[in-house]
Amino acid sequence: MSQPAPSRPLPASSDGxxxxxxxxxxxxxxxxxxxxLQMLTYAIDVIFIARLGEQQLAASALAIALFGxxxxxxxxxxxxxxxxxxxxxxxRAPALxxxxxxxxxxxxxxxxxxxxxxxxxxxxxxxxxxTGQDTTIIGMALEYNTILVISMIPMLIxxxxxxxxxxxxRPIFATAITAAGIFVNALANYAFIFGNFGAPELGLRGAxxxxxxxxxxxxxxxxxxxxxxxxxxxxxxxxxxxSPDWTRLWHIARVGTPIALTITAxxxxxxxxxxxxxxxxxxxxxAHTVALQIAALAFQVPFGVGQAATIRVxxxxxxxxxxxxxxxxxxxxAVGTGFMLLTAIAMIAIPKPLLAIYIDPxxxxxxxxxAFALNYIVIAAAFQLFDGMQAVAAGALRGLQDTxxxxxIAAFSYWVPGIGLSVYLGFYTRxxxxxxxxxxxxxxxxxxLLLTSRWARRDRLGLTARP
Numbered sequence: 001m002s003q004p005a006p007s008r009p010l011p012a013s014s015d016g017x018x019x020x021x022x023x024x025x026x027x028x029x030x031x032x033x034x035x036x037l038q039m040l041t042y043a044i045d046v047i048f049i050a051r052l053g054e055q056q057l058a059a060s061a062l063a064i065a066l067f068g069x070x071x072x073x074x075x076x077x078x079x080x081x082x083x084x085x086x087x088x089x090x091x092r093a094p095a096l097x098x099x100x101x102x103x104x105x106x107x108x109x110x111x112x113x114x115x116x117x118x119x120x121x122x123x124x125x126x127x128x129x130x131t132g133q134d135t136t137i138i139g140m141a142l143e144y145n146t147i148l149v150i151s152m153i154p155m156l157i158x159x160x161x162x163x164x165x166x167x168x169x170r171p172i173f174a175t176a177i178t179a180a181g182i183f184v185n186a187l188a189n190y191a192f193i194f195g196n197f198g199a200p201e202l203g204l205r206g207a208x209x210x211x212x213x214x215x216x217x218x219x220x221x222x223x224x225x226x227x228x229x230x231x232x233x234x235x236x237x238x239x240x241x242x243s244p245d246w247t248r249l250w251h252i253a254r255v256g257t258p259i260a261l262t263i264t265a266x267x268x269x270x271x272x273x274x275x276x277x278x279x280x281x282x283x284x285x286x287a288h289t290v291a292l293q294i295a296a297l298a299f300q301v302p303f304g305v306g307q308a309a310t311i312r313v314x315x316x317x318x319x320x321x322x323x324x325x326x327x328x329x330x331x332x333x334a335v336g337t338g339f340m341l342l343t344a345i346a347m348i349a350i351p352k353p354l355l356a357i358y359i360d361p362x363x364x365x366x367x368x369x370x371a372f373a374l375n376y377i378v379i380a381a382a383f384q385l386f387d388g389m390q391a392v393a394a395g396a397l398r399g400l401q402d403t404x405x406x407x408x409i410a411a412f413s414y415w416v417p418g419i420g421l422s423v424y425l426g427f428y429t430r431x432x433x434x435x436x437x438x439x440x441x442x443x444x445x446x447x448x449l450l451l452t453s454r455w456a457r458r459d460r461l462g463l464t465a466r467p
């Protein structure tokens with residue numbers, strides 16, 4: 001019996017705005033769902049580690065602060081395979097050999113950068129000592145971190161495989177595999193932290209072991225899914241895996257390095273804001289953390305739309321179809337900012353139910369924290385549109401493999417008007433924590449306006465001309 005034809009991954013010049021919106025939504029929602037599920041995976045770790053005690057939770061937080069930053073940045077580096085492969089598909093689909101070589105070199109890059117990332121993470125000890133952390137917590141954090149770093153390379157390989165399946169119009173695999181990983185992570189935490197199911201009781205080290213098990217499970221799940229899917233398997237991405245293509249590897253690294261640095265700049269501004277809030281007061285820092293978690297939760301959707309925009313624009317970029325690039329980019333911007341408009345309305349209309357995801361806003365003992373958090377959420381609502389806009393605009397520009405100038409735009413926007421205004425308003429006016437958040441909002445707004453302006457001027461700037 002013949003099988004139904006799979007959905008067409010490649011756009012065509014005849015596609016109109018309605019078709020482009022439909023394609024963007026179809027590609028975006030599984031990626032956004034996978035992003036949200038990934039946040040839930042991290043939340044599972046926190047839930048289990050918190051049962052060990054405050055010191056263990058603090059130790060894991062210090063390790064994750066560095067590990068997460070390095071991992072996120074290197075995911076941007078290796079994830080550059082998505083626009084590269086999308087352009088190759090747009091130029092000469094199915095492009096079996098070019099896509100296979102690009103994915104193979106991205107896997108090489110994942111392993112090489114993973115070793116470098118592990119080395120950076122192993123500098124956690126000196127970093128904690130310089131910042132004056134408690135010696136007991138340093139010891140716990142180092143035990144946890146030494147095991148945790150083993151998961152970095154499989155995680156980066158997973159990022160490449162996720163980019164591959166999404167570019168080939170199978171983003172639902174990323175959603176399903178991430179969801180399955182949540183259950184594996186929960187079971188492994190339950191087993192190795194507390195010694196259940198006959199496993200050794202490892203305490204905090206068990207949480208790191210659970211992360212390693214989950215990362216390898218996800219990697220195997222991707223390999224199996226790719227092997228079983230006829231369209232994906234025909235690319236044989238592991239064929240001649242030992243054969244180098246240095247030109248292609250350098251191209252992916254050249255596109256991806258600015259993405260990694262952009263991610264570092266953006267993550268750095270929120271890390272810096274936390275330190276600023278900590279100097280203002282512990283309650284303000286706690287309120288800041290809760291409000292920021294709500295904003296981060298909402299951000300996962302436009303982040304997924306931005307990933308979809310990278311792929312959609314990349315297809316048309318490879319096909320040298322300027323009208324298609326225009327439709328794909330603006331459709332992504334409309335979807336991303338439209339969703340953030342809904343979240344902004346929700347933050348203004350029902351802030352306390354949103355806070356209830358993390359704390360009890362009706363408990364009198366939380367009254368002061370809730371008062372601060374409500375102020376911060378109002379500002380978060382104000383910059384929701386711009387946060388979504390800058391995420392999707394950056395994604396659309398990545399589809400054109402334009403990453404260097406957006407990197408400088410992001411670094412300037414976040415660290416000059418952003419943190420600069422946060423420091424001034426937070427410490428030299430009576431606004432304090434509200435001033436810090438206003439600075440964050442201004443930084444995101446400037447980034448959104450500059451990145452969207454660059455996208456609007458893409459033809460005049462020669463960004464749509466493929467070499």
